[in-house]
Amino acid sequence: MPRIPEPLRRLTRGLAVPVGSVLFAFVVGGLIVAGTGGDPVVAYQGLVCGGLGILCSGGENSALQISNTIIFVTPLLMAGVAVALPFRAGLFNIGAEGQYLAGAVACTAIGVKFSTLPAPILLPMVLLGGMAAGAFWAGIAGVLKATTGAHEVVTTIMLNYVAQWLVRYLIIGGPLQLQGGFSVSSPIGPGAQLATILPNDNHRILFGLPSSVYRIHVGLFIALAAVAVFAFLLWRTPLGYEIRAVGQSQRAARYAGVSVRRTIIVTMLIAGAFAGLAGAVQIAGVDHNLTDIYFSDTTGFDAIAVALLGLGSGVGIVLASILFGALHAGGSVMQADAGISSSLVLVLQALILFSIGANFLSAIKVRLPAIGRSPSTPPAAIAAAATATEATGAPPEKDTS
Amino acid sequence: MTVIGDILRLLTTADLWQAALAASVLLLLPALGGVISERSGVVNIAMEGMMLTGAFFGVVADLAWQNVWLATLVAIVAGGAMALIHAVVSIRFRADQIVSGIAINIFAAGMTVFLVRRIYGVQDIGHVGPSELLPNLSIPVLDQIPFVGQVFFQQNVVVYIALFLLVLVQVVLFRTRLGLRIRAVGEHPHAADTAGINVYWIRYGAVITSGLLSGLAGAFLAIGISNTFVPNMTDGRGYIALAAMIFGKWTPLGAFLACLIFGLGEAIYANNSTIHVSQYLLSMLPYILVLVVLTGVIGRSNPPAADGIPYVPGAE
Numbered sequence: 001m002p003r004i005p006e007p008l009r010r011l012t013r014g015l016a017v018p019v020g021s022v023l024f025a026f027v028v029g030g031l032i033v034a035g036t037g038g039d040p041v042v043a044y045q046g047l048v049c050g051g052l053g054i055l056c057s058g059g060e061n062s063a064l065q066i067s068n069t070i071i072f073v074t075p076l077l078m079a080g081v082a083v084a085l086p087f088r089a090g091l092f093n094i095g096a097e098g099q100y101l102a103g104a105v106a107c108t109a110i111g112v113k114f115s116t117l118p119a120p121i122l123l124p125m126v127l128l129g130g131m132a133a134g135a136f137w138a139g140i141a142g143v144l145k146a147t148t149g150a151h152e153v154v155t156t157i158m159l160n161y162v163a164q165w166l167v168r169y170l171i172i173g174g175p176l177q178l179q180g181g182f183s184v185s186s187p188i189g190p191g192a193q194l195a196t197i198l199p200n201d202n203h204r205i206l207f208g209l210p211s212s213v214y215r216i217h218v219g220l221f222i223a224l225a226a227v228a229v230f231a232f233l234l235w236r237t238p239l240g241y242e243i244r245a246v247g248q249s250q251r252a253a254r255y256a257g258v259s260v261r262r263t264i265i266v267t268m269l270i271a272g273a274f275a276g277l278a279g280a281v282q283i284a285g286v287d288h289n290l291t292d293i294y295f296s297d298t299t300g301f302d303a304i305a306v307a308l309l310g311l312g313s314g315v316g317i318v319l320a321s322i323l324f325g326a327l328h329a330g331g332s333v334m335q336a337d338a339g340i341s342s343s344l345v346l347v348l349q350a351l352i353l354f355s356i357g358a359n360f361l362s363a364i365k366v367r368l369p370a371i372g373r374s375p376s377t378p379p380a381a382i383a384a385a386a387t388a389t390e391a392t393g394a395p396p397e398k399d400t401s
Numbered sequence: 402m403t404v405i406g407d408i409l410r411l412l413t414t415a416d417l418w419q420a421a422l423a424a425s426v427l428l429l430l431p432a433l434g435g436v437i438s439e440r441s442g443v444v445n446i447a448m449e450g451m452m453l454t455g456a457f458f459g460v461v462a463d464l465a466w467q468n469v470w471l472a473t474l475v476a477i478v479a480g481g482a483m484a485l486i487h488a489v490v491s492i493r494f495r496a497d498q499i500v501s502g503i504a505i506n507i508f509a510a511g512m513t514v515f516l517v518r519r520i521y522g523v524q525d526i527g528h529v530g531p532s533e534l535l536p537n538l539s540i541p542v543l544d545q546i547p548f549v550g551q552v553f554f555q556q557n558v559v560v561y562i563a564l565f566l567l568v569l570v571q572v573v574l575f576r577t578r579l580g581l582r583i584r585a586v587g588e589h590p591h592a593a594d595t596a597g598i599n600v601y602w603i604r605y606g607a608v609i610t611s612g613l614l615s616g617l618a619g620a621f622l623a624i625g626i627s628n629t630f631v632p633n634m635t636d637g638r639g640y641i642a643l644a645a646m647i648f649g650k651w652t653p654l655g656a657f658l659a660c661l662i663f664g665l666g667e668a669i670y671a672n673n674s675t676i677h678v679s680q681y682l683l684s685m686l687p688y689i690l691v692l693v694v695l696t697g698v699i700g701r702s703n704p705p706a707a708d709g710i711p712y713v714p715g716a717e
Contacts, residue, residue, distance in 0.1 A: 032512075036519040092499055140692070150695035151704075153499050154647060157446065158688040161637055165688075169681035296633070304503060341518035346511025353504035354486075358494035 017359065018309050018316070022323065025351035032347060033340060043340040050333025051326025058337045063207030065329065067214040071286060073325030075100070077223035078278035079303035080310060080317040081230040082134075082271040086152075087312050088234060089267040090247040095141055095156025096275040097300025098163035099134035103276030105167060106133035107283040108176060108290040111188025122191035127222075127280050134276015135269045137163065142268025146261040152268070160300070167294050176290060183292035194219050194285035217285035224318075226274055231314035233270070243267050275300060298346075302328070305349050308356045324349065407673055415551040417668050422552060425657070425664025426563040427626070430618035431642035432649070432656040433563075433570050434611030438484075439651060440574060441607035442587035444709040446502035447487050449639025450509030451612045455480035455619025457513040460529060460630040461520065469533045473620040480616020481609050483509060488608040492601060495711035506639075514632045528629045535559055535625035559621040566614070571653040583607055587705035590712045600712045615639065644691040651704060663687045 030040035048055050051069055053062030079096045086093040107130040114122055137159055144150040170176040176185040194217045204211045234240040245253035246263045254260055278299065283290065302324050309323070310316030327349070331342030411417045431448035438445035459476030463469055487505050491498040517526055537557050544554040574580035585593040586603045594600050622638070623630055641663060648662075649655025663686075670683050 032515075036516070038519070094499070094503065144692070144695055148695060148697045150697075153444075153446070154643075155692060155695060157640055158644060158691050161640060161688045162685045162692075164637075165681045165684045168684075169679045172681065173679055174681075301503065301507065304500075308500065339518075341515045343511040343514035343518075346507050347515060350504045350508030350511060353500055353507065354490055354496070357500035357504065358490045358496035 014311065017356065018311060018320070021309065021352050021355035024355045025348045028351050029344060029348045033344065038340050039338070042338045043334055043344065046334030046336075046338040046340070047327065047330035047345075049337065050330030052330075056333075058333070060333060061207065061209055064209060064213060065333070067216045069322070069326045069329040070216045070220060071325075072328045073321045074217075074220050074223045074285070075278040075282045075299050076302055076306050076321040076325055077317060078226045078274050078281065079299050080306035080321055081226055082138075082275035082278070082300075083303045083307035084310065084312040084317055085230060085234070085243070085271045085274070086267050087307060088247045089243045089263060090250070091145070091264065091267060092153050093138065093141075093156060093268065093271050094153055094304060095138060095159050095300070096271075096303045097297070098156065098160035099137045099272040099275035100279040100282075100300045100303075101163040101167050101294060101297070102133040102137040102272075103130035103279030104283050104290060104294060105163075105170060105176075105279075106130045106276065107192070107280035108185050108188060111192035111284070112176065112186045112289075115186075115189025115192070117189065117191050119191040119193075122189060123194070123284070126188065126192045126284055127277060130276045130280020130283075131273040132276070134272040134274070134279065136272070138268040138272025138275070139265065142265040142272075145268070146264045164295070167290065171290050171292075178289070183295075185290040187289045188283065192284055193288055194222075194281065215286060219281035219285035222277070222281055226277065227314050227317055230274070230317075239263075239266065275303070302349065305353055309352060408669055411669055411672055414672075415548045417665075417672055418552040419555065420671065421661065421665040421668035423557060423560055423626075423664075424667045425660035426557075426560045427618055427621055428638060428642045428645055428660040428663060429563050429567060429657055430559075430621070431611075431615040431639050432645040432660055433566060433653055434484075434614035435643055435646040436649075436651055436653055436656055437570065437574070437583070437607045437614075438611040439646065439708050440587045440705055441583045441604045442590060442705060442707040442710065442712070443488070443491055443604050443608050444498040444502065444704075445487065445608065445611055446499060446640070446643055447483070447505035448611065448615045448642050449635055449637065450502075450506035451480040451483045451615035452619040452622070452639045453506075453509045453513055453633070453635045454483045455616030456623035456634055457516070457619075457630050459616075459620040460526065460623045461516075463529045463533050463624050464527055467530075467533055469529075469535055469624060472533070472624055473535065473617065476620035476623070477613050477616040480614070480619060481612040484609045484612020484615070487612070488605050491711065492604050492608070495713070498709050498711075510633060513630070517630070517632070526630050529624050531628070533624070534628055535621060557621070557625055559617065559625055562617070567653055567657055574653065584705070586712075587707055590707050590710075594712075594714060600714075604712070618642075641687050644687050647704075648691055648694055662690075 026044070030044070033040040033043050045055050045057060049057065049060055050065055053060070053065035056062065056065070079100055082096045082099060083093050107126040110129045111122065111126045114125065117125070140159060141152045141155040144155050145152045171183055171185045178184050178186045196214070197216045197218060197220070198206060198211045198214045200212045202210045202212050206214070234243065242253065242258045242263045245256060245258050246260055250260050253263070287293070306317055306320040306324055310320035327345045331345040334340050334344065335342040431452055435445050435448055455476035458479035459472045462475035463472035466472065483505055487501050490496045490501045521527070535558055537555065538561065540554040544550040546554070574583065582593065582598050583603055585596070586598060586600050590600045619635070622634065627634065645656045645659035645663065648659035649657065666683065666686060670680060
């Protein structure tokens with residue numbers, strides 16, 4: 001047998017669990033469709049068409065489908081980072097949704113209030129404002145965790161709901177509501193809007209459609225930069241080292257002179273800033289105002305699946321974001337072409353989470369080398385360990401430093 | 402001062418307390434489920450999804466068979482089935498219980514809407530007739546007691562069941578051998594195992610019970626208070642129940658007190674004519690209250706020691 005080079009073998013090992021989980025989800029999802037009288041092949045064809053622009057049966061435009069997917073991928077990249085970073089510190093941030101909404105609210109509020117300012121001033125204002133709002137939202141959970149030991153899962157759940165109701169209040173009878181409109185805010189000023197990548201021109205035909213229909217915007221580059229910053233921060237900076245040290249063992253980190261409390265708070269602040277940026281970019285790049293679609297937004301919850309499936313690595317987050325972005329974009333085509341509710345996408349997402357979380361593959365004795373011992377511990381295990389050690393609700397011991 | 406005067410006047414009316422009790426029971430059932438599950442050491446943030454599943458299958462069964470009791474049973478079993486998934490994934494496969502809980506909630510939200518379309522197509526799911534809803538029941542004689550009669554003895558049948566279950570769970574958890582075992586498993590599973598308690602069975606039982614209770618709450622919501630299924634109709638109530646559980650320091654009576662506070666707030670808002678605060682701002686209150694409690698201002702609220710830790714025999 002030829003010897004497989006070590007890096008390749010590690011790659012295969014690393015990919016086995018996420019790829020297996022996705023396959024598991026699609027198989028079970030297919031069974032669910034077939035079991036309820038649908039045709040899984042037609043359903044998945046619709047998903048692939050809507051997500052990747054290939055195998056289309058309804059005459060869909062491939063370029064449009066791909067650009068729709070990119071629209072979904074963009075916020076997922078940043079929100080995925082917002083979940084993945086705390087994972088490395090042993091914290092489970094399920095509040096990315098609330099932080100995302102906080103960012104969207106701040107961006108809208110600033111973009112409306114100062115709508116006459118020029119882009120060089122206003123654009124940084126709305127993006128930084130979104131980051132600050134997200135950081136604040138996550139910071140509440142971070143400070144509570146560091147000072148009273150309140151579990152971040154519980155506090156971020158509560159903060160998610162506060163944010164969701166806040167959005168409803170603001171645009172239904174609240175201060176951000178558009179005059180004479182319902183469930184919609186005033187639009188942000190033109191200076192607060194992110195430029196589209198393709199010319200916003202109704203007359204120029206690109207890939208068979210007017211180029212203005214492709215809404216992809218420069219926020220994509222911001223998102224990719226955010227992932228790069230995440231990877232750099234985690235592996236190339238002292239703070240990243242401290243975050244990983246706290247995630248591995250709070251006690252060991254403390255003996256190494258790391259301030260556990262400070263690291264927890266800083267990690268949550270940075271994570272919240274990423275999620276807040278995602279919300280701000282979504283407003284500035286796509287929607288340009290706060291609307292009722294934010295009531296049922298799930299970006300921050302999808303981000304949990306992104307971070308888990310991406311095993312908390314930069315490349316993994318990009319790949320997982322593309323998968324979930326494609327699924328979301330594909331759902332509507334599946335519903336239109338195959339008559340299968342786009343909610344199947346949520347079912348698939350839940351199945352992926354079950355599978356990743358429970359590691360069914362290793363449990364059914366498919367011989368997989370224990371990934372837990374490889375240099376990159378999968379975040380699910382970290383999260384489990386974190387819950388295990390933190391469940392007592394005791395605050396982190398006082399730092400000696 | 403008219404606002405305070407109005408609230409004080411409301412507080413003296415039996416109507417208000419009657420509505421508050423009904424509203425709090427809807428939260429109490431999943432909260433009791435949460436208490437039982439977490440006391441046995443399994444973190445449960447999935448009451449929302451279990452409740453939603455119960456609501457959906459309750460309506461489906463009621464529309465199909467025109468029998469509210471059968472429908473309620475189906476709702477309870479459906480909630481229990483979702484809990485069984487959570488139990489298998491987090492006890493047998495030792496998955497992260499929070500990941501599993503999130504997955505349950507997403508699964509329920511997706512699956513119910515998916516099935517609405519498979520079963521009913523694009524048309525409306527339909528409404529359950531008034532005779533096939535969980536009935537209100539007045540207890541003869543007792544309901545004639547002034548004030549108390551209207552509050553406690555002119556209620557929906559689920560309210561009586563829930564109050565009975567409240568007492569039952571409180572007594573079982575703290576006054577019986579079974580309760581001692583559940584708490585032992587949640588505090589120190591290795592010691593419990595050594596003492597001959599089957600940790601797995603206790604945890605399976607506790608988690609499934611939480612699903613049964615949440616399923617009943619779903620039925621109360623969909624075929625008691627409402628008469629149809631609407632996507633995501635639980636609207637965070639499972640999470641408010643979670644909040645009530647923490648607020649109540651993982652005890653049934655404490656959770657009930659929290660539910661009563663939340664329910665009272667809801668009832669005051671619905672019945673008053675002088676408070677002009679947005680209902681959306683008011684909806685934040687339960688969540689903010691829990692955050693305040695967690696700051697430790699009103700005393701600490703700690704979960705059971707082994708809450709959230711999968712049990713691995715001999716691995717201490």
